[in-house]
Amino acid sequence: MIEVYSWPTPNGHKVHIMLEECGLPYRVIPVDIGSGAQFEAAFLAISPNNKIPAITDSEGPDGRPIHLFESGAILLYLAGKTGKFLPADTAGKYEVLQWLMFQMGSVGPMLGQAHHFRIYASEKIDYAIERYSQEAQRLYGVMNKRLAASRYLGGPAYSIADMAIFPWLRSWKNQGVQLSEFPHLKGWFDEIAARPAVQRGLGVLEEQRRPLLDDKARETLFGKSQYRRR
Template identity: 75%
Template structure:
């Protein structure tokens, strides 16, 4: 059984969705990032960047246990382990991987900053809010254009590119997005949201997450605790 050390965030839900879609047995171990669980030595041993998610698989590729951090790497690993959601054909495989990298390098970081400055920052900085809200609209436009001529984000098949990107777009309202302005993206989003595996996955650990962030959690996530040696 795979252990997934996670929390109910977009990056956590990527892996929850993949595990549910693949039908792999797993155990979700909560890492409360607002309480500082990500700095525990046992967690840092498998995730040295102190970020969720991370996994341990007792049945690694050589028959020995393996641990992995970084959600994109975990998705590629699980796709390789199961032969699902990453095409074997070279062209389609590279198309999927480029959109996975787009999620890892652009969608996640930029929408993360959008959420931060619009929702969580104690000081409302107009320049930052405008900067990242505009970037969010640009990103949604890029995805919508892609989906105007492709049923799925990565290739002609549902893949880890879709699985990685979908959770980050669930907060579209908080990101200042009007979903109706992106009709191709909206249709894609609703199609993924209707998948039974996705519906199960987005409930994983969700009951443990506080809807509002208190000052202690804000300090742990964004303050000096984040930059101390652990």
């Protein structure tokens, strides 16, 4: 059984979707990031960077338990465990991996900054809003161009690259983007959104989702609590 320590965020949804697509049995353990549950010792023992998601697989390599943090690493582990959603051939595998790294290095961090300065920051800084909104536009353009030439981001087949990127684009309005301006990307987005396993994955912990705009949540996520040594 896989235990998933998670919350309904884009990074959490990546792993929820992969588990649903693979059909693996799993149990979700909520980690309420707005209340500070990510700083509890039990969670830090599994995820030392105090970020969700993390997993424990009681049936890991050689039948031994394994703990993993970082959503990209978890996707790769689940792909390896099941033999699904990552090509077996070397060229195909690296075509997918480059787009997975694109998500980890660009889409997640840059769109996350766009969310922060446009929505969450208590002080509205025009320079930061413009910088990250423009970077969001640029990244959407990169993906749109790719999808003009490829059915999926990682190549001809649906893969962990698509699962990693899709949840981040659900909040395109908050990123200062009009999805309709990127027709190839929009077509891909609509196709992924219609997949039953994706819909189930997005429903995980959805009843616990709430706006993270109160003072306590701001302090927990963006204040001194985030930077305290543990």
